[in-house]
Amino acid sequence: MESSPGPLPAAELTERLRARFGQDLLESSDALDQAVVRIAPDRYLDLIRTLRDDGDFACDFLDFVSAVDRGDDGFDVVVQLWSTTRRHQVRVMVAAGKDEPRLPSIADLYPGANWHERETWELFGIDFEGHPQLVKLLLPEQFEGFPLRKDFALTTRLAKPWPGEETTGEGPE
């Protein structure tokens, strides 16, 4: 088997992304030696395409697409990519907006994103534009609302409040 270059350390990976995206790379950090980057929404597709096609990164595998409800700061979409050849990973965070959150779909770049985006759409109500089939995946057809949003009311909890201490903390710092 042809040997591939090893994994890029998180700092090096971020550096190379910064060289290509400059100011559009809004934040970067590393978590357990894994690069975490926040990208401006209009460069989101460019970034994903670069991570996939550029030999420096070679992220050929999509781990997951999910989202975070940050309350007043709107929704973040989180995309985790993995390179099976170089064995490193990147986490991409991107703001999707607050009132009508939307982002372009990456289902055409990674077929594996198809179901993940459907799930994120039905649970958080984030519209993935250009998705080939944005219909419910896990929830029953007749379900109304987006249950993983913080403002979604759990009807059972209205009838019987949570009996213990709240363990969820105060939200994002």
Added chain:
Amino acid sequence: MGLIERTPLASIQPVKFLLNWGRKYSLWVMNFGLACCAIELIATSTSKHDFIRLGVIPVAHGPRQADLLVVAGTVTDKMAPALKRVYDQIPDPKYTISFGSCSNCGGPYWDSYSVTKGVDQIIPVDVYVPGCPPRPEALLHGIIKLQEKIAHEDIREKWSGKLTGAPARS
């Protein structure tokens, strides 16, 4: 539906006893295993606990061959119609054991947006086995409770399919 239901024969005590005795020791089980509890159900069917010695035969190839439905695990609102369908396909007389907190009442997911809070909202249940998950011994106890119930039931009423029966607790 038929001979047994129409003939007064089944009300004669020895005949009733014999038929109930026969049925309580030949329960062909339909495994509706959905989550962690399903593993305990499987453990009950294997050699260590071995519910065949109580006359419970694992596992029916389809609902149409089954007598006993064991719902083991977390029923979601999305799964509920499928469960109802399986139940409806089981020919009378049929029995249901709700195995584990999840299928009894939602269990740890009591406040979830997707979990059905108790399978008895969809189908009638004969025996509830509590626990998260219950041990295999608890299912064996539940089966014995069910057998006690079968031993005392009125077969004509049961075979009419109209009876849902008061639930017993194990």
